[in-house]
Amino acid sequence: MPRKVIENPNSCTLVHAMNMIGGKWKPIIIYLLANGALRFGKLLIFIPNISKKVLTQQLRELEEDGIIIRQRFAETPPRVEYSLSERGKGLLPVLKQLSMWTEDNFKSIEFEACRIVTL
Amino acid sequence: MPRKVIENPNSCTLVHAMNMIGGKWKPIIIYLLANGALRFGKLLIFIPNISKKVLTQQLRELEEDGIIIRQRFAETPPRVEYSLSERGKGLLPVLKQLSMWTEDNFKSIEFEACRIVTL
């Protein structure tokens, strides 16, 4: 099933960007991959409450958009590693800036519990 | 009806940020307000295909998060103006950077039709 992309005749860069990274878990996935490749199973563990199905979906979409790279090893049991592409790495400063904006503006909110994602 | 916020015990700055600006039209609204206040009706015209109800919702949420300011004038017919708060203005560089990332990485896509939002 092709994901639904906003069919806006005036689609602009921001809309396009949000279509790509606006998914519920996508920024987390990107940030988790910032420090190197991770296997499917690890991502499943690191991202609380995400289901296999949804993780698969989000990874597929990120791959489609060339943000991450999927590498499959011909082993058994199978091993699949996901890593950021160059394009994906280019997103890190943006996410970092966004993260800093949030920290500066919403200090009061409890962010202590999430060291996995905060760089 | 309170909007559904991601109930992630490991909620992090990025998740929080995406909860605030990840809405379908929110980046557009923020960018439209970058150059000054706009009335409800103008936003409705500038944002293609958005419905009144959804525009109202998005504006309310942005206001809740302190990103925009709603100013109601006691006139008839009523006039309501929306503008960026300081917090909201702090978001502009981030969005600009995101927009640039998209332009750099997806040159081929047609962005000509959307001069309203691209700064």
Place this chain on the structure above:
DNA sequence: ATTTGTGGTAACTAATTGGTAACTATGCCT
């Protein structure tokens, strides 16, 4: 022969989001 682990897929359901159309409130104008 059966179990284990990995990375899925399929079918189904629940939750959330987005959209339409009709309606409201207010004061002005005719």
Place this chain on the structure above:
DNA sequence: AGGCATAGTTACCAATTAGTTACCACAAAT
């Protein structure tokens, strides 16, 4: 009195997204 304009709200429905559960394929280990 009736209509207009603005900025909504409400009820209802459609579309989209997310989640659950069960299952598969493969080889190695037990």
